[in-house]
Amino acid sequence: MKKTANVKEAPDTRDAAVMELRDVHVQHPTRGGGMFSKARVHAMTGVDLAIGRGETVGIVGESGCGKSTLAKVLVGLQKPTLGTVLYRGTPVTELPEKERRRVLGASVGMVFQDPSTALNRRLPIRTILRDPLDVHRRGTPAQRDERVRELMALVGLPPVLADALPGQLSGGQRQRVAIGRALAMEPQLLVADEPTSALDVSVRAQILNLLLDLKERLELSMVFVSHDIQTVRRMSDRVVTMYLGRIVEEAPAAAIPDATRHPYTRALFSATPSLLDPIDPIPLIGPVPSAVTPPSGCPFRTRCWRADETCADAMPAYASGDLSTHRYRCHHPVTGEADLAAALTQETP
Ligand SMILES: Nc1ncnc2c1ncn2[C@@H]1O[C@H](COP(=O)(O)OP(=O)(O)OP(=O)(O)O)[C@@H](O)[C@H]1O
Numbered sequence: 001m002k003k004t005a006n007v008k009e010a011p012d013t014r015d016a017a018v019m020e021l022r023d024v025h026v027q028h029p030t031r032g033g034g035m036f037s038k039a040r041v042h043a044m045t046g047v048d049l050a051i052g053r054g055e056t057v058g059i060v061g062e063s064g065c066g067k068s069t070l071a072k073v074l075v076g077l078q079k080p081t082l083g084t085v086l087y088r089g090t091p092v093t094e095l096p097e098k099e100r101r102r103v104l105g106a107s108v109g110m111v112f113q114d115p116s117t118a119l120n121r122r123l124p125i126r127t128i129l130r131d132p133l134d135v136h137r138r139g140t141p142a143q144r145d146e147r148v149r150e151l152m153a154l155v156g157l158p159p160v161l162a163d164a165l166p167g168q169l170s171g172g173q174r175q176r177v178a179i180g181r182a183l184a185m186e187p188q189l190l191v192a193d194e195p196t197s198a199l200d201v202s203v204r205a206q207i208l209n210l211l212l213d214l215k216e217r218l219e220l221s222m223v224f225v226s227h228d229i230q231t232v233r234r235m236s237d238r239v240v241t242m243y244l245g246r247i248v249e250e251a252p253a254a255a256i257p258d259a260t261r262h263p264y265t266r267a268l269f270s271a272t273p274s275l276l277d278p279i280d281p282i283p284l285i286g287p288v289p290s291a292v293t294p295p296s297g298c299p300f301r302t303r304c305w306r307a308d309e310t311c312a313d314a315m316p317a318y319a320s321g322d323l324s325t326h327r328y329r330c331h332h333p334v335t336g337e338a339d340l341a342a343a344l345t346q347e348t349p
Pocket residue numbers: 028029030031041042043061062063064065066067068069070227291
């Protein structure tokens with residue numbers, strides 16, 4: 001094991017949370033399941049999460065693990081089936097639907113994966129940026145125009161593009177518009193769901209740097225969602241690993257990978273090694289199981305090289321790591337290199 005003594009501890013911001021989820025569940029009727037089908041997709045199960053002021057929380061996991069569902073709950077686009085969402089201490093899940101959407105719509109900004117589909121192609125950039133201000137009746141018309149100018153400068157768009165249509169912009173410029181629109185209402189929290197995965201590799205770093213810069217300048221809290229743990233680690237103070245709708249580990253970003261204990265976090269990290277520090281990829285055997293009939297106990301057990309019969313009995317309770325903001329749910333946590341070596345020799349069926 002490498003030493004983790006130099007790992008900087010992320011502050012425990014739970015008391016000053018901008019947003020908090022308490023035991024949140026989201027279940028969907030199955031697609032094509034028929035009107036009377038009782039089958040449900042378990043998109044989120046028992047999620048507890050607090051996002052501190054000025055903190056960036058990264059969410060990582062494979063496709064279908066519930067990352068986008070979590071992002072939608074935070075911005076009010078997805079109502080939880082069960083559980084409580086608090087915005088600055090107010091339980092918004094107890095508000096009427098329209099009011100919950102209004103409060104979260106005005107307080108939380110969202111940047112989607114693909115700016116080409118997220119922006120209305122027929123509207124000029126100035127109208128797109130003004131839209132949230134018009135919807136929420138923020139300021140006078142002159143103040144709204146001034147805010148549009150400010151937003152364009154903030155996200156690095158030249159004023160000359162105000163009358164352009166989204167189709168006349170590059171992918172990177174379109175994502176800048178989407179970020180500007182998300183910031184129009186001066187939100188405290190910005191949620192970015194895979195904000196660079198639809199962009200050319202050459203502009204990805206520019207958009208990531210813009211988000212880091214805006215977070216500092218505006219003292220934003222941020223939730224950054226990606227399947228790429230290396231990017232999440234770079235962007236975040238704290239990283240949350242999700243698997244089949246559940247949080248399985250939360251760790252300070254600087255603790256990744258060496259101090260992390262959950263086999264799934266380790267496997268995700270090993271799948272995107274850096275050129276400078278190559279490591280053997282841990283094979284994740286088989287696909288993520290169905291979210292309609294998730295495995296009993298620990299959902300990762302069917303793909304985990306450390307699983308035994310205890311893992312089928314119950315979802316492990318949270319255990320604390322050495323750092324106060326590190327916790328994980330695993331019956332057989334990874335505690336040393338030998339625990340990883342066994343993963344490399346497991347047999348592919
Ligand atoms: N409206 C819906 N109806 C039925 N099932 C849904 C719906 N939305 C999401 N799901 C299912 O919920 C689960 C979680 O989906 P979600 O999109 O949150 O995962 P994700 O980790 O963001 O994946 P991706 O990276 O592919 O977007 C998946 O099994 C998905 O198929």
